[in-house]
Every structure is written in C-alpha cells, then in structure tokens.
Amino acid sequence: xxxxxxxxxxxxxILRRFVKYKxxxxxxxxxxxxxxxxxxxxxxxxxxxxxxxxxELGGPKGLKSLEKQRIWFGIREFIIEYFDNLLKLxxxxxxxxxxxxxxxxxxxxxxxxxxxxxxxxxxxxxxMTVFGIALLLYLFRKRYLKQKLWTCIIPFRQTMLGFTGPIxxxxxxxxxxxxxxxxxxxxxxxxY
Amino acid sequence: xxxxxxxxxxxxxNPFLKGSLQTIILKLLEDNTEMxxxxxxxxxxxxxxxxxxxxxxxLYPALHKLEADGFxxxxxxxxxxxxxxxxxxxxxxxxxxxxxxxxxxxxIEQLQNLLNLKPAVK
Numbered sequence: 001x002x003x004x005x006x007x008x009x010x011x012x013x014i015l016r017r018f019v020k021y022k023x024x025x026x027x028x029x030x031x032x033x034x035x036x037x038x039x040x041x042x043x044x045x046x047x048x049x050x051x052x053x054x055x056e057l058g059g060p061k062g063l064k065s066l067e068k069q070r071i072w073f074g075i076r077e078f079i080i081e082y083f084d085n086l087l088k089l090x091x092x093x094x095x096x097x098x099x100x101x102x103x104x105x106x107x108x109x110x111x112x113x114x115x116x117x118x119x120x121x122x123x124x125x126x127x128m129t130v131f132g133i134a135l136l137l138y139l140f141r142k143r144y145l146k147q148k149l150w151t152c153i154i155p156f157r158q159t160m161l162g163f164t165g166p167i168x169x170x171x172x173x174x175x176x177x178x179x180x181x182x183x184x185x186x187x188x189x190x191x192y
Numbered sequence: 193x194x195x196x197x198x199x200x201x202x203x204x205x206n207p208f209l210k211g212s213l214q215t216i217i218l219k220l221l222e223d224n225t226e227m228x229x230x231x232x233x234x235x236x237x238x239x240x241x242x243x244x245x246x247x248x249x250x251l252y253p254a255l256h257k258l259e260a261d262g263f264x265x266x267x268x269x270x271x272x273x274x275x276x277x278x279x280x281x282x283x284x285x286x287x288x289x290x291x292x293x294x295x296x297x298x299x300i301e302q303l304q305n306l307l308n309l310k311p312a313v314k
Binding site: 023026027029030031033034035038055056057058062065066069070073074076077 | 228229230231233234247248249252253256257259260268271272274275276277
C-alpha cells in the first residue's frame, strides 16, 4: 500500500513522540514506509503501523534503546576520530610551520606592534584563539563537521530546530568552514 | 490500537542468530555492495525462505556498531521525498568478512562435533 501525504505526516508525528534525533528518525521513518509499501493495497493503515512499530522496531522501548545506542556509538566514534586526528596532527609536517606562525603572531605582532597594556590581555589571546580554531578544525576535519554529529547528537525537534536546521544540517562542511574562516579573519582584522 | 493506546513491548532474539548477525550483515553487503536496513531484513527473509526473521531491533544496533567500528560506512539518498540511509563495506570491512566467515565456519564445525551431528572432518 502507498501511504497518503496525511498518513505519512501521521507516521512522522508518531515517531517524533519517541525519537529525538534526526539520524534515528530518518532510518525508522524510511523503514516504516518501506514496510508499508510492501503490504498489499487495502491493508488497514492503523493496524499496519501498530504492527510495524511494535513487532519490527520493538515499540517505543526499542526505538529509545536504538537511539540511545546510536548516540553512544556517535560519541565513541567522535572521540576516536579526535585522537586519531590529534596523532596525525602531531606527526604532520604542517605542525611546525603552524606553530612557527603562531609564535610570530604572538610575539612580533602582539608584543611589538600593539603594545597597549589596556588591550593586551584580550589581544594577546587572539592569535592563540585563531590557532586554536584552526587546530580544532583540523582535528575534526574528516567526517564529523560534515553532518553526522549534528544529526546524531543534537536533538532535531527542540527549540534549536530553526538554528541547527539551516546552519548544521543543510550546510555542508565546506560552507561551514568558509564561514568560520571568514569570521576568524574578520575578528582578526577588527582587532589588529 | 497503537495510535491511541501504545503498548510497551520487548524484543526477543534468537541467540544463535544474534551471535551471527554481524557475519550475516557483512556477507550480505559483500554480495550486494550497498543496502539499506529494510532491504537487509527482506534479503535475509528471502534467502532463508522466511525461516529467519531478522528483527530491526537487532539489525540496526548491529549496523551501527559495525559502522562505529569502521567496518561499514553510510551515505544517504533521497527516495520518494524521504531520506534513505545506505550501508556499504569499508576496506577494513571487506577484510573483516573473510575473518568472520572463517570464525563462523569453525564454530559450526565445533558445534557439529560437540553435538555429534556428523563425524569430525579430518
């Protein structure tokens, strides 16, 4: 049977009662619709939904357990990724030039050019902040700044929906990185 | 009725099937390149002639674990206005298939010996 638009919306509403994260939601939603489409035409919609969610997805308990496990695996993978990239960074030939640039920024520009005591405390931190952001971007450059972290770990139906939607979900990392770089560069120009 | 009055339930899984689930998934993905969750359950049902029913409550955690271990990778496609998540083997996953199959084979032989289902193959 092919569900109607209103039936699809109803399935979405039901799922959102039990599932908070987009990754799990998408997978369960696709599963239910695929299962429904395999049923013969004229099947009772409500009974079919009940059967699929209870018997195939383990009911609300099964969905919550699935989601919980998904989050744990996501966090674990995130930590592994972080240390993997950290190791690569420390053994990379780029580390030395990056550290040298930071040293030059910190001592030549801050200590020499801007020698104002009132602004020093904040300004001193800026090159390190820029370096820190670059380091973080490098550490998480592979997968997680793309999409996964936001779909697995950030609840999609909370009040942040309007925020996480356009920024983290629709945008790919290339755009995000450009924005972050632009913001860093703008801050850098303003301060110096 | 589910929509009005939801009944909480727990999943039951065959322990033999549960123990072999990762092997089954890896083998299916080796044969079929890329598959989504529902497709895997249907394939298992089809291949086993309906004797083995793979519950999604067991399938998805296994898929997620294999993905977290780096044996599977995922990508999404929009199909009929909904997001469909496909799984496929990584290089490490490809190597893991033969390990898992060897393990399964060894286990079956040991089980056959222990239960005297057939003489040990020398």
